Amino acid sequence: AQSVTQLDSQVPVFEEAPVELRCNYSSSVSVYLFWYVQYPNQGLQLLLKYLSGSTLVKGINGFEAEFNKSQTSFHLRKPSVHISDTAEYFCAVSETSNTGKLIFGQGTTLQVKP
Amino acid sequence: EADIYQTPRYLVIGTGKKITLECSQTMGHDKMYWYQQDPGMELHLIHYSYGVNSTEKGDLSSESTVSRIRTEHFPLTLESARPSHTSQYLCASSVRWGTGSSHEQFFGPGTRLTVL
Numbered sequence: 001a002q003s004v005t006q007l008d009s010q011v012p013v014f015e016e017a018p019v020e021l022r023c024n025y026s027s028s029v030s031v032y033l034f035w036y037v038q039y040p041n042q043g044l045q046l047l048l049k050y051l052s053g054s055t056l057v058k059g060i061n062g063f064e065a066e067f068n069k070s071q072t073s074f075h076l077r078k079p080s081v082h083i084s085d086t087a088e089y090f091c092a093v094s095e096t097s098n099t100g101k102l103i104f105g106q107g108t109t110l111q112v113k114p
Numbered sequence: 115e116a117d118i119y120q121t122p123r124y125l126v127i128g129t130g131k132k133i134t135l136e137c138s139q140t141m142g143h144d145k146m147y148w149y150q151q152d153p154g155m156e157l158h159l160i161h162y163s164y165g166v167n168s169t170e171k172g173d174l175s176s177e178s179t180v181s182r183i184r185t186e187h188f189p190l191t192l193e194s195a196r197p198s199h200t201s202q203y204l205c206a207s208s209v210r211w212g213t214g215s216s217h218e219q220f221f222g223p224g225t226r227l228t229v230l
Contacts, residue, residue: 032217043120043204043221044157051217090157094217100145100208102219104157 002027004093006105014113015083021076021108023091033074034092034102035065044090050074061085086112117141120205120222127195128230135190135225137205146188147219149204150174157204163188195229202226 007022025031032051036044048059055067065076074091091105118139127133139146144165149157149172159172163182177199178192188207192199206219 034218036221041224041226043118043223044206044219045221046218049218088154096217100217100219101147101159101162102217106156107154109154 002031002093002095002103004091004103004105006089006091006108008108009106010109010111012111012113013081016080018079019077019081019085019110021089021091021110023074023076023105025072025074025091025093027072027093027095030096032094032096033065033067034094035059035063035074035076036090036092037061038088038090038107040087047076047089081110081112083112083114085110118205118207118220118222120203120225122225123223124226124228126228126230129194129196131195131229133192133195133227135203135205135227137188137190137222138186139188139207139220139222140186141207141209141220142185143207143209143220144185145208146182147206147208148172148178148180148188148190149206150176151202151204151224153202161190195227197229200227200229 003026005024013019034049035047038044048057050057050067058064089108092102121136146163148161151157158174160176161180163169204224205222208219
């Protein structure tokens with residue numbers, strides 16, 4: 001069975017500082033990996049995804065993530081955050097062979113302070 | 115641009131009422147999903163569908179039911195709402211297997227349900 005662990009429930013950071021949101025997964029088979037963002041009272045929006053190929057994935061809003069197969073991690077990074085990045089971030093995993101079901105992590109609240 | 119709609123956005127009702135949460139998508143996606151999300155918590159899959167007349171229970175047990183009579187429409191029904199059903203319900207869809215991005219799910223804005 002798959003599982004996803006987001007290691008930090010809350011990450012406070014000052015505006016223009018770099019940030020890393022950590023995600024580890026567990027699976028016995030190949031996986032696809034995703035990061036979604038959820039703003040208050042809204043649905044989830046895809047930030048980026050890893051399907052295959054380069055392990056460094058660039059997404060929207062200046063975010064990027066690196067897939068590390070040996071450490072089973074998919075950490076999300078941004079070199080300089082803005083107040084508008086304040087939101088809930090979810091890491092998700094899907095087995096490549098299954099029919100598309102996503103398993104989500106518990107979420108990390110990114111709070112950007114002025 | 116993803117086009118998936120949910121209505122109502124907010125619903126406050128009394129115990130025992132029957133409710134239907136609507137979800138529609140205009141992308142022609144075969145797969146559709148319903149998630150339940152409590153405030154500040156992860157998403158739990160409660161129902162999914164791989165196409166018309168296909169519905170399956172998700173990983174989290176739910177007293178709700180779903181139907182898929184049309185590709186674009188995936189409503190969720192609670193026959194008798196209770197306070198324990200208070201939560202946010204998110205609908206999502208994705209393309210069929212084999213298109214290369216079949217695992218990416220597009221989400222609606224959610225319905226926040228409060229049962230008094």
